[in-house]
Amino acid sequence: MKKISAALLILFALVAFNPISQRTITGTVTSASDGSPIPGVSVILKGTKLSTSTDQNGKYTLGISSKGGVLVFSFIGYKTVEVPIGDHLIMDVKLEDDVTELQETIVTGYSQKRNVKTRAEKSIAKDYLKSEVAEAEYLYAPQIHQPNTEEYATISENGFHDVRKDPLSTFSIDVDKASYSNVRRFLNYGQRPPVDAVRIEELVNYFSYDYKQPVDEHPFAIHTEVSEAPWNKKHKLIHIGIQGREIPTDDLPPSNLVFLIDVSGSMDEPEKLPLVKQSFKMLVDKLRPQDHVAIVVYAGAAGKVLEPTPGNEKKKIISALDQLQAGGSTAGGEGLRLAYELAQQNYREKGNNRVIIATDGDFNVGESSNEEMEKLITEKRKDGIFLTVLGYGMGNYKDSKMEILADKGNGNYAYIDNISEARKTLVHEFGGTLFTIAKDVKLQLEFNPSKVKAYRLIGYENRLLKNEDFNNDKKDAGELGSGHTVTALYEVIPSGVKSEFFDVDDLKYQNNNTEAIRTYTNELFTIKFRYKKSDKEVSRLITHSLVDNQTPLFQTSDNFRWAASVAAFAMLLRESAYVNNFSFDEVTALAQGAKGKDEEGYRAEFINLTKSLGLISKR
Incomplete structure (x- = not known):
């Protein structure tokens, strides 16, 4: 009995003098306008560094140290809400649209002035709680940085090339994804990113795509698709997808x-x-x-x-x-x-x-x-x-x-x-980030002039190669990791189509009506891939052709429409000459119809960004 009493006294002392008496608050954050869950919402215990964010289903879990207090819910494009906790353990919240505070910085461009606190201002990690209330995160609020001395390499947007003069397009793959999370950081701060911070291919490749795994001896599979360009119905959009072989961690x-x-x-x-x-x-x-x-x-x-x-x-x-x-x-x-x-x-x-x-x-x-x-x-x-x-x-x-x-x-x-983002890069994409399955991966497209008048590669401006570099095994190119997907898009002007973006007179001395062209008249292009195995220095070649089956946009795959929506979003942020009055609302509609599987909530987060920018553009 004495031992039991002593144990109870020790337990009482630990409880009485332990300054952290934990309890867990859970809930769901949804949009007041349509009831949809909002991923990425900052949830912070006011006056502390205790914070978390909602998952892809709008759900959150936060460990707090005592009763009482106020939870603050905030996300770009929504009104910030403060809710007293009281004795509640479940707190569901609806956020209303509100973009007035963000309008000035988003519309006028890259600015160091910040008028609103957003998720990014509260999403910097300190340490995980080292207790049974796992998953809750201590987060710091970052300092305002003055002056801004960030540096970005200049990007000159790819223009259209005349197929008769320049039928080949050669470039290196790019699996980098830094530009998307950096752009998201600017937008979460209520700032429009510098145009040179927006690398279109990195925004497109930030997301995983549902491509089929390779079935032959090559370490990746190739998928191609073509339909109309959403931002210009007279033009075609070519989608090229590469799926790296998924190697189990063990x-x-x-x-x-x-x-x-x-x-x-x-x-x-x-x-x-x-x-x-x-x-x-x-x-x-x-x-x-x-x-x-x-x-x-x-x-x-x-x-x-x-x-x-x-x-x-x-x-x-x-x-x-x-x-x-x-x-x-x-x-x-x-x-x-x-x-x-x-x-x-x-x-x-x-x-x-x-x-x-x-x-x-x-x-x-x-x-x-x-x-x-x-x-x-x-x-x-x-x-x-x-x-x-x-x-x-x-x-x-x-x-x-x-x-x-x-x-x-x-x-x-x-x-x-x-x-x-750290979890995405180093946990969810562990194999692709650290394990290379193919190196020096290059692509070269040859367009058929009987089908294509002009073409332009969307993004990849700093990955362009000379045509003769394609067969040069000494020329460095991009690497592909385990399970990685790489997506590239071309906008093409079909033969016989007049376009305001490409107006060149017919050539007097050139004749494209050769027997070879007539033989392959149904092929839009032929694409060649070169790659080396990670431990080899001699490249291997894969060849693939694409025929335009006149597939309507609404019948294309989710992969096609999602990549197109992200590319359009990036072109709008870059103030592209080719986006052709496409709007953020149209980006949102295209993305919503192509969301597909979204287990980690990255696509839902993107859709919320496009919605917010769509609302801002109307003000």
């Missing part, structure tokens, strides 16, 4: 990873180093005993924080991450060299050897120029060590440098603006 080769983490002074902000650490913790949780991780950091100088450690020693790896602090200048070049040296020392034959760099791209000491970085990365990729680039932060973000690092390092590039 069958993936062992990994030799080096985390290269920027701990310079510019990373000393809540949405940078704290979010970096949490991101890598999620990746560590996915690692297997056969995988190894080392950690290198750089600030005023570079240093090794963790020797190569097996993936099942997770506490040791996480402890090393927890000890990281920011301060000093940015010796990025020195950090890259040390990381590559460490990866080379622990090289795994037939394994996944990769450096993963996390930074805001603000290199200002050492090898800081884009040209020097490009040379360093190009040299090291020849050793079979690939590179993944994870970008963080805002205000001084250097997108142009980040993109170069990934392109030249046989790797990929993602922008991490919140913990959900």
Whole structure:
């Protein structure tokens, strides 16, 4: 009895003096106008750093430390709502449309003024609750950055090419997705993104597509489709989809990873180093005993924080991450060299050897120029060590440098603006982000002049190749990861169609009525793919042709219509000359009819963005 009493007293003391008495609030957030669930809504306990966001079904779960308090619900395009908690454990909320506060910044363009607090201002991760109220997240509210010194490479939009003069179009695939999450960050802040921040192909490729898996010896399958262009009924839209073979995690080769983490002074902000650490913790949780991780950091100088450690020693790896602090200048070049040296020392034959760099791209000491970085990365990729680039932060973000690092390092590039994006990149897309199944993947299309008058590639402006580069195995191109999908779109003007976007007189001395053209008159184009296996240096060739069966837009696949809606959205943000008065409302309608499977809610989030911009454009 005395033992029981003593135990009860101890339990009473723990409860009485424990400052955190947890309870869990759950609920669903829907639109007051149509009752549809709203994913991505920020839910924050007012006056604290306790916060979460709604999932694809509009549902949320939040652990709080006491009774009482007020929950604040906010999302772009909706009125912010504050609801007293009282003794409630279930709190369902309806949000009403409201875009008046966002109108000025969205319509007038890229601005440093922020008139409204949005989800992005509250979506920067600190740490998960280390209690049984799992899944709830502590989130910081980021600081306002003045002045803005972000850098983006200039993009000149692809125009139409005359098939008679230039029948070939050649480019490299691109699996980067950074532009979409970066654009979303701007919009969530109530700002229109700079036009050069909008890379159309990265917005299109942010989403997964329901392509069939390959069934032959090649590591990817090819899918093509053609119909009318939604924004110009006189034009055709060609859809090219590539599906990488999905390799089960247990069958993936062992990994030799080096985390290269920027701990310079510019990373000393809540949405940078704290979010970096949490991101890598999620990746560590996915690692297997056969995988190894080392950690290198750089600030005023570079240093090794963790020797190569097996993936099942997770506490040791996480402890090393927890000890990281920011301060000093940015010796990025020195950090890259040390990381590559460490990866080379622990090289795994037939394994996944990769450096993963996390930074805001603000290199200002050492090898800081884009040209020097490009040379360093190009040299090291020849050793079979690939590179993944994870970008963080805002205000001084250097997108142009980040993109170069990934392109030249046989790797990929993602922008991490919140913990959900980190989970998408490093957990849900784990295989595609880290495991390359095909490298130097190039495409070359030859258009049939009896069917096509002119064509333009939508996006991929910085992935264009010379036609002679297609057969040159020394020319670097893009990489494809396990399970990755890649989508490319061409807008074409059919032969005999007059278009305001392409008006060229007939040629006097050219004659396209050859026997060869008449023989293949039903083919719209022939597409050729070249790729190398991840451990080979000689390319393989695949050839595929497409016949236009005059399929109406409404009969096309969800893949076709979804990609078209995202491309139109991106063209509107880029103020494209070719979007032809297409509206955000029309983007929304097209996307809603092609939503398809959306288990993670990424497509629903996109639709909500288009709805908000549609409402704003009417004001």
